[in-house]
Amino acid sequence: MIKSIARSVSLLVVCTFLPASFLAGETSKRLETEKEGIQLIGQLEGVARDIRHNADRLNAFSRDTYVSTGTHYHHLDQIRSSVNEGLRPVLTRLVEIQPQLPAWQQDAIDQMLTSAQALAADANAAILAKREAGAVPPVLHAEYTELLARIYDRSHALVETSVAAGDYAEAHLQAIDAGLKVPRN
DSSP, rough: HHHHHHHHHHHHHHHHHHHHHHHHHHHHHHHHHHHHHHHHHHHHHHHHHHHHHHHHHHHHHTTOOOOOHHHHHHHHHHHHHIIIIIIHHHHHHHHHGGGGGHHHHHHHOOOOHHHHHHHHHHHHHHHHHHHHHHHHHHOOOOOHHHHHHHHHHHHHHHHHHHHHHHHHHHHHHHHHHTTOOOOOO
């Protein structure tokens, strides 16, 4: 009889704590995903800063007739590489984990994805415009200089969005680590 009561109490205790441990595991997994999101947003910020730097250089070069075509292609290639090898994998992973992140962070990822896609399209258009222009100096090629300005503006917006999202996400996690009860969304 005592053995039967002990077994019943043990089962009751196990069943009572099972949901709590399950929820703790889910919370831990959610926090790890949020931390990965912060890390990825930081990487995205770094790549966007590199793109912005190259776009800024190209903007300056587009007003100087003595800068070689090769220099323009070099910076355009740097932007292309940053988009393909930097932004694409980071955004792909962010989109994969997006459903597990808070709603505000999902919205920020959508905004960054839209900016990155527009930036990539403008970079591709700038490469094509430069190729089609041949030896025409950038000063005389309005479409090309306009595309360079848009690349800069889009990369700047991507930097600003990623900084804001990263800072907010870090502050949110710090509050959780400090034991504050903060809303998830």
